[in-house]
Amino acid sequence: MIQRPSVSEFPEYYLPYVHLVPDGDLLETLKENLEKTISLAEGLSEEAGQSRYAPGKWSIKEVLGHMADTERIMSYRLLRVGRGDHTPLAGFNENDYIAAANFDTLSVKQIIEDFTAVRKATITLVNNMAEEAWERTGVANNSDISTRALAYIIAGHALHHLNIINERYL
Structure with missing residues (x-):
């Protein structure tokens, strides 16, 4: 089982994501989160998206696209x-990605299919x-980070955005 990373293994700004990940099997958390995300998206009309x-x-579509x-x-x-x-890995600006993606022109179904494909690939990679x-550790966005921290950040980031959708949009 993948151990929870210590706070020395990732930049402090990721701490809220890592804290959102429940104790237990990280792979199960990733799978359950996928099911919850699909369920949420299936209940959305295009207008709600x-x-x-x-x-x-x-928009909700942009949040889902950002998650992917x-x-x-x-x-x-x-x-x-x-x-x-x-090799040091570059950072990215999520707002630039949103502006260039035009998620609002895609259907909710297309966006969730993309997220599903990405999540399934993440699950096989982690597994x-x-x-x-x-x-192992490396450098991303000018900060040291461990492999296990990245896995926890992935899970926590999705949990964070699902919470936001449920609290602020629905």
């Missing part, structure tokens, strides 16, 4: 760090990662 809880905030984009990037980081690649890889 376009809703924003305040002017200038992302971020997981794709974080999983790539997990792969690189887990395989022992010490097949060598045991010794979880201790």
